Amino acid sequence: MLSRIPWVVGSCGLLASIGAEFDRTRPFAHMVIGTAIHLEPKTVALLLTLRRGGAEIVAAGNLNSTQPETVDHLRAQGVHVVGSTTTDHGTHVAELERVLDAEPHLLLDNGGELFERYLTRPYERLLGGTEETTSGRMRLEPLRAELARPVLVVNDSPIKQFAENTRAVGLSVLESFLRITNRTPHGARVTVLGYGACGRGVAECFRQAHALVSVIEVDPVARLRAHLDGFDVLDRTSALSSAEVVVTVTGARDVLAPADLPLLRDDAVLANAGHFPDEINLGDAEVAPLTEGIDTVHLANGKRLYLLGGGHMVNLAGPRALGNSVESMDLGFALQSRCLEAVATGAVGPDSCVVPVPTAIDERVATEYVALRSARV
Ligand SMILES: NC(=O)c1ccc[n+]([C@@H]2O[C@H](COP(=O)([O-])OP(=O)(O)OC[C@H]3O[C@@H](n4cnc5c(N)ncnc54)[C@H](O)[C@@H]3O)[C@@H](O)[C@H]2O)c1
Known part of the structure; x- marks a missing residue:
């Protein structure tokens, strides 16, 4: 069967332009980014963009949403993917542990599970990271004092x-x-x-x-x-x-x-x-x-x-699930990329622990998206 990944990745215009910038600026040079996010074609565009910024990526999926074709594609591109599709909670937790074994400098979390587990086995070099969802924000808010690092909640961006x-x-x-x-x-x-x-x-x-x-x-x-x-x-x-x-x-x-x-x-x-x-x-x-x-x-x-x-999640779990539209994820993942860049470069500090995306990032991503779409007319 022909792969959908080139179509999806090729439709992520914002990530493509951020990737071209990251080729030059390399905000994640010598850093490991650990992720636990749905592994489906749009995530390929995000993870490869982060890699263009110099990051080594160690990626696990979420429960039941991992698409084997995406895993194979990422592995062929040199991304270290831990595990594959699972609905078993124990297996999923073991995969999260393996991501943390790499002691990532940055965590890209989706549900708060990576940060929560980090607190049970902390290490020095974690700078902070991002959380994608409402559920994750709710899980991490009570842990602010222990986390004491910048964690930007992408869900709380008005764009997302x-x-x-x-x-x-x-x-x-x-x-x-x-x-x-x-x-x-x-x-x-x-x-x-x-x-x-x-x-x-x-x-x-x-x-x-x-x-x-x-x-x-x-x-x-x-x-x-x-x-x-x-x-x-x-x-x-x-x-x-x-x-x-x-x-x-x-x-x-x-x-x-x-x-x-x-x-x-x-x-x-x-x-x-x-x-x-x-x-x-x-x-x-x-x-x-x-x-x-x-x-x-x-x-x-x-x-x-x-x-x-x-x-x-019915929009990601069903047979031949497509998930959310490519454009919406291009926007959300552009926010992710810019937020991780802000944490990696020290543009946000520990006082930004479990807080919304900085307004300057929202405005930049919004401006770039409108410019990109308008350029097509
Ligand atoms: N499927 C997807 O692709 C996708 C994408 C983004 C977010 N999410 C998830 O969807 C969920 C909702 O996200 P959101 O951004 O709408 O959150 P939200 O906080 O904006 O809204 C949740 C609403 O649910 C209500 N609620 C809570 N408990 C309830 C109950 N027992 N009965 C009825 N209502 C109740 C709350 O009052 C609130 O209004 C989260 O788990 C989030 O992570 C899923």
Whole structure:
């Protein structure tokens, strides 16, 4: 089969121009960068850009999202990739440990797991790094005093919030639902749990696909926003019991808990778009593979539910998953590259521990993206 990697890498215009600059400036010369990020084609563009800056890369994936073709490609390019696709937590943790064995100067984390493990086995030369997600920020915030190094949270950039979390996640979750189930969203009752940056995009994309969308939110202000955006903000029981499709996207665990399951309709489809699969807790329900990307969940009351992508991030875990659009990831990874450059060159210090991307970086990346796209007209 022909590889998609050249197309994807060739579509990352921002990273290409940053890479050309890094060829000259070499901000990561003699440094090791340890990463634990989804290993899919867009990540190739990021990791090879960092390497153009002089870095040696030691890369692990995240649970269940690693694409073997990407691993092979990176290895052929000389990137040290630890492990391969796994859904086993123990194996994943062992891979993170192997990244830390290289004592990276910089960590590019996705979920806070690398930094958290670093604290159990610290070493001197860690300068700091970046964290990609909301879930990781929540995990690392209580650890600021121990980390005491610059850790820039890419998720908290307004660019990532609207370009990726809202626009791109909404689109790719809908795309995954269509691809995995081949069912229509038209007229379907869809309930979205969580109306943050990602949930807003998921709710909006399903609505644009003519679904009847309800929102369940714990935060009163976010709930008001969902209401004013024109979504049904029903009580939790009504929203769950009427749903044909339930999407969790909160960053919190057990948002759909065993006690909720009997409320659901027979044949309801469940999908998680939050970072960790623990958003959906099926308790002791019997789960059996049905077809590619779909498990049947048998409840004690005789109802059957269908779980997409094993409960892992549906837009990355399903068969032939594409993830978020190339352009949104080009923007997010340009932020990553510039943030790692800022940490490597000492432009940010320990007072920038688990803080958003500096505004100057946001403005630079935004300006360069608009210039790049405008140049094509
Ligand atoms: N699938 C992807 O490609 C992708 C991309 C980016 C982020 N994420 C992940 O998606 C998740 C959400 O990210 P976000 O940026 O929208 O976060 P966010 O903080 O902006 O929004 C989360 C929302 O969920 C709500 N919430 C929390 N617990 C809830 C519960 N029990 N029931 C209902 N609502 C609840 C919160 O009040 C908040 O409004 C995170 O895990 C993040 O890492 C996934």
